[in-house]
Amino acid sequence: MQYTRDNMAQLLRSHDINPTHQRIEIAYALFSRQEHLSADQVMTTVNDRYAETSKATVYNTLNLFLEKGLIREVIVDPSKVFYDPNTRPHHHLFQVDSGRLTDIDARSVTIQGLPPLPEGMETEGIDLIVRIRRKTT
Amino acid sequence: MQYTRDNMAQLLRSHDINPTHQRIEIAYALFSRQEHLSADQVMTTVNDRYAETSKATVYNTLNLFLEKGLIREVIVDPSKVFYDPNTRPHHHLFQVDSGRLTDIDARSVTIQGLPPLPEGMETEGIDLIVRIRRKTT
């Protein structure tokens, strides 16, 4: 399935988001390359040809998408957040030295022995991050 | 076993760290309460009675402890890093609403089905974070 700007409008509407120019561009940036981008990377991607979207809008929009469950945030780098267009259950492989972040399908992984939750609590999500680096030897 | 400031000096020496006043206070803040503290929280804890340690020293010292393997950093909150005096293998339970962070012993948990690493790579660590929140219903 191809990701087009038209698709994006559909997608946004289906998540109860008014599809504006900027929002479509930002969604397209994330979904068309199925990659983990930081706010900054989204910013430069969207403004590649000529400036059209402000920093404030990028942040507003990413947070809106987050709220509406269109994307997820991935917290692996203490200095910045990554945004992930893949909302199906999955885990992450983080290359510490290069900053590269890739997915691990959750279906192949089993996690057993987690303790019961405290009373009145529910799980919001489970993040599994495998940090790897180039061998030093 | 009690954590005293004298103990801390021992501990620091055993990790090849020159035990100074400030370093002992910071180590004591972390170990005596066995909790996950942010740099900021360490700062206020240490300077509780009267100011004695600067921001720069808190950051320097935490990074030094990290390098020397005395503590670990935990990246769960996009806005700040937590420091963890427990270096045994373990995972984390993060209460999203309160920001509270507690440990899950790794011995009770098994993780299976992780994909093989790319050539020439090694695992630096595996972080498993269970995000929980108060039930909304």
Add this chain to the structure above:
DNA sequence: GTGGGTATTTAGACAGATTCCAAACTATGG
């Protein structure tokens, strides 16, 4: 204990990511 070298600490400037704000702009229905 004195001099000098090294390690440590410090205040404050700085950097980068993110949020805030109030003003300008856009779209829409009547």
Add this chain to the structure above:
DNA sequence: CCATAGTTTGGAATCTGTCTAAATACCCAC
């Protein structure tokens, strides 16, 4: 064409964390 609600914007503000150059503390030979 107007009113209104929803969006976008630049720039200021905030916050965590780092850097720097100067002051301080520590240590050891003499």
